[in-house]
Amino acid sequence: MPDPLQRLWRRVRRQQRFCLLEDEREPAWTVDRLEAALARLAWQWQTAGVQPGQVLLLRAAQGLPAFLSFWAAQRLGLVWLASDPAWPVARLAAVAEAAGADWLIDAGSEPLPPAELPEALARLPRLGALPDERHETAPAAPAAEPVWPGRAVAALLPTSGSTGGPKLVALSRAALARSALLAVRSFGWQAGERLLNLAEPHTMSGLRNGLLAAPLAGMAWLVSPPATRADVFALLGQIHARRPQRVVAAPLLVRQANLWRQRLPADTWTGVRALYCTGADLDPVEVQRFHAAEGLPVLNYYGLTETVGLCLSQALAGWDPQDRSLGRPVGCRIRLVDAAGATLPEDAVEAVGELQVHQRHPSAGYWRGPAGPFDAQGWLATGDLARRDAQGRVHLVGRLAHFIKTAGTEKVAPAEVEQALETHAAVLEAAVCGLPAGVGIERIAALVVLRPATAHEAEGTALQAALIAHVARLLGTARAPSRIRFVPSLPRGAHGKLLRPQLPSMFTA
Numbered sequence: 441m442p443d444p445l446q447r448l449w450r451r452v453r454r455q456q457r458f459c460l461l462e463d464e465r466e467p468a469w470t471v472d473r474l475e476a477a478l479a480r481l482a483w484q485w486q487t488a489g490v491q492p493g494q495v496l497l498l499r500a501a502q503g504l505p506a507f508l509s510f511w512a513a514q515r516l517g518l519v520w521l522a523s524d525p526a527w528p529v530a531r532l533a534a535v536a537e538a539a540g541a542d543w544l545i546d547a548g549s550e551p552l553p554p555a556e557l558p559e560a561l562a563r564l565p566r567l568g569a570l571p572d573e574r575h576e577t578a579p580a581a582p583a584a585e586p587v588w589p590g591r592a593v594a595a596l597l598p599t600s601g602s603t604g605g606p607k608l609v610a611l612s613r614a615a616l617a618r619s620a621l622l623a624v625r626s627f628g629w630q631a632g633e634r635l636l637n638l639a640e641p642h643t644m645s646g647l648r649n650g651l652l653a654a655p656l657a658g659m660a661w662l663v664s665p666p667a668t669r670a671d672v673f674a675l676l677g678q679i680h681a682r683r684p685q686r687v688v689a690a691p692l693l694v695r696q697a698n699l700w701r702q703r704l705p706a707d708t709w710t711g712v713r714a715l716y717c718t719g720a721d722l723d724p725v726e727v728q729r730f731h732a733a734e735g736l737p738v739l740n741y742y743g744l745t746e747t748v749g750l751c752l753s754q755a756l757a758g759w760d761p762q763d764r765s766l767g768r769p770v771g772c773r774i775r776l777v778d779a780a781g782a783t784l785p786e787d788a789v790e791a792v793g794e795l796q797v798h799q800r801h802p803s804a805g806y807w808r809g810p811a812g813p814f815d816a817q818g819w820l821a822t823g824d825l826a827r828r829d830a831q832g833r834v835h836l837v838g839r840l841a842h843f844i845k846t847a848g849t850e851k852v853a854p855a856e857v858e859q860a861l862e863t864h865a866a867v868l869e870a871a872v873c874g875l876p877a878g879v880g881i882e883r884i885a886a887l888v889v890l891r892p893a894t895a896h897e898a899e900g901t902a903l904q905a906a907l908i909a910h911v912a913r914l915l916g917t918a919r920a921p922s923r924i925r926f927v928p929s930l931p932r933g934a935h936g937k938l939l940r941p942q943l944p945s946m947f948t949a
Contacts, residue, residue, distance in 0.1 A: 443588045444617035445514045448656055457631045457658025462503055464682060468660070469504060474511075480571035481512045488567060492517030492586075495539045495596070497564065498641070499523050499532065500547035502650055503663045505569035506641040509545055510595070510651050514613070517588050518543075521596040521608070522642040525549065526666075530914050533558040535598050535606050540808060545569045549666070590614030596807050597644060597745050599851055606856075608807040609745045615801040619644075619748040620652035622771040627716060627739070628756050629686060631658030636684035638669055638693075644749040645718055649688055659686075672696045676704055683711040691717045694726045694738055701733060709734045714756055716741060724764045731761040742766040742836070744851075746803045746813050746820055752834050765833035766826075772799040774834065775819070776826060786828065792837055795826040844874035844882045852884060852919050854940070860914045861921075864907055866890055871930045872921065873943035885947055886921040889929060923947065 452458050453471055460469040469477075490496075496518045500506050506522060513520040521539050523532055525548030532552075536544075537560040544564035546552050552561065594616055596608040629635070635654050639646035654661040662682050668674045676697065679687065687693075694717065697704075715730075715738045727738045738761075741753035751774070754767035776784040776793030784793045797820045805812025814820050825838040844852040854872035861870035868889045874882030888907065904924045912920040925947060931939040 443592070444590050444614045445594060446585060446587070448617050448620065448652065449511065449514075452655040452658075455631065455658045458655040459660050460504060460507060460663065461634075461660055461682075462663045474508070477508055477571050478511050478515060480573075481508055481568070482515045484572060485512060485516060485518075485567055488565070490516055490518060490543060490567070492588075493519065494542035495519045495521055496543045496545065496567070497521050497523060497536050497539065497541040498545045498547070498569070499525050499552070500545065500569065500641070501525055501549070501666050502637070502639075502641055502646055503665070505545065505547040507651055508571075509547075509569050510641070510647070514588075514594055515585060517586065517592070519593050519596060521598075522640075522647065523598070524640055524642050524916070527916050528913055529553075529556065529558065529561070531606075531916060533560040535608070536560045536564065538606050538808065539596055539608055543567050588613060590617075591804070593804055593807070595647065597642060597647065599745050607809050610804040610807045611748055612801065612804050615748045615803060616648065616652060618771070618801045619648050619750060620656050622750050623648055623653040624657045626741075626750065626753050626755070626770045627653075627686070627714075629653065629657040629659060632660075633657070633685040633713075634660045634662055634683065635686045635688070636662045636664060636679065636682065637688045638664060638675075638690070639688065644743060644745050645688060648749050672700065673703075676700070676708055679712070680705055680708040685711060685713045686716065687712055687714075688716045688718075691722045691726075693717075694722065694730050698726055698729050698733070709736055712736055714739055714759075718742065722764075724762075728761050737761075740766055741770075742834075744797075744820070744822060747772070747797050747799060747822075748801065748803055751797050751799075763833065765829065765835045768833055772797050774798075776828070777821075786832075788828070789830050790827050792825055792827045795822045795824045795834070795836075796820060797822060844872075844884055846874075846882060846884065846918065856915065857884060857886065857911060857919055857921060860911045860919075861886060861888060861907060863914070864910050866903060867907070869930060871938055871940070871943055873940065875923065875944055875947060883923065884919070884921040885923040885925070885944075887925055887927050887930060887943060887946055890926055 453475060456471050458471055496513050498509050510520050523535055541564055545567050547569040591612050593610045594613040595611045598606050599609055637649040641647050650661050662684055664678060668678055715736055717738060718741050722740050730738060737756060737759040739754045739756060741750060743749035743751045750770050751772050752766040753770045754763060775796050777796055778784055778793045784791045798818050823843055824836055827835050827837055829835060846852060857872040858870045861867050868891045871887045873885055875885045877883045907924055908920050931942045
């Protein structure tokens with residue numbers, strides 16, 4: 441019996457509708473063309489010595505290398521792990537070590553510098569992300585594909601660990617296939633439509649939407665290079681030129697579209713049926729402004745890497761611009777739990793509790809690390825505070841856990857940033873928290889105790905800038921604090937435990 445991902449790909453081959461478009465001036469990567477490339481690439485990897493169960497670390501943005509490497513890995517039973525090519529080398533090495541990576545594909549626009557690689561990266565043999573057409577020919581009739589069980593781990597996605605180091609969420613083949621099916625059904629995606637999905641493959645939305653859901657729906661996936669996505673006018677120009685029917689983006693795009701509307705062609709959004717946003721709570725005022733000007737729905741959806749993405753979503757049918765919710769459950773059960781651990785009744789309208797999720801195929805937990813995030817009954821505590829309205833829709837109202845949820849879809853562990861700060865010679869100790877930057881969105885802030893020799897520098901801003909740059913070099917700009925305050929000491933309890941609930945108030949004192 442074929443495994444879930446084999447069944448999905450066979451359905452894609454039967455439909456013959458999916459294609460990948462990197463450049464409108466070049467021929468599309470049709471299903472037949474992709475299948476031929478996958479067969480050759482898998483054969484080349486087997487020749488190089490890959491074995492089922494090994495971990496393949498990919499350094500690449502969205503596009504053909506990510507697509508081919510994922511599906512070739514599934515064909516051979518490898519565990520696929522994508523990383524952000526913008527990560528600093530130190531973070532990439534930490535993820536490689538946490539995963540126990542066996543192979544590396546470096547398809548970043550700027551290759552890794554060989555002379556400066558840490559051991560965790562330097563030891564990894566390299567594989568190509570694209571089939572090599574110059575040498576031997578792959579067998580005309582490859583052997584039958586082995587069958588991998590649905591519970592086998594197909595991919596790892598990085599997330600922050602509560603102790604500061606990276607954690608890797610293990611995603612099974614069955615969980616990924618189900619998540620793709622839920623996305624297609626919930627979002628109403630149709631064969632023949634064009635999808636512009638702006639998330640990178642190391643995120644849940646990037647992996648599921650571009651590599652799984654778009655092929656399953658029979659869509660054309662419009663690949664967007666990082667430089668285009670980083671420039672608002674280039675991105676909006678691409679929407680105008682490439683005419684996608686569906687666009688998946690961070691909420692920032694809605695604000696940018698509103699801000700620069702007068703400088704854009706009037707038909708920029710012509711042909712787009714819906715815009716989908718995740719990663720942070722949408723500003724309802726911006727949504728209403730956008731809808732009033734363009735007549736397009738902006739659907740909010742919610743999910744965590746541990747839930748294999750999609751848990752809650754608004755629906756396109758009957759969408760209301762006044763709806764400020766995250767929508768209703770998608771393929772899962774939810775409950776709200778109060779501070780005493782009691783489940784709130786479903787008819788307890790407006791009562792606030794922690795959002796918890798139960799699914800048929802959640803993640804398989806954490807790879808080679810701590811115990812999984814689910815309780816004995818399979819419930820996941822999200823750390824998000826939420827309420828139900830009279831229509832049964834779920835509204836996010838804040839955070840319960842210490843994780844910081846930024847506007848860029850990152851979930852940042854304070855300990856990770858604290859450890860990075862404390863590697864600086866001027867820092868004695870640090871404490872990090874999130875400061876509100878909108879409903880459900882936070883910015884990273886740090887309280888820093890300086891070593892006595894550098895305490896006199898606290899009056900200026902040069903050291904603050906240096907510390908921010910130091911964290912950015914180690915963890916990337918998405919995890920660098922936007923605000924630093926120097927303090928003589930950190931608030932601690934009788935046993936020396938950091939009193940984290942007190943940290944935000946120290947920035948307003």
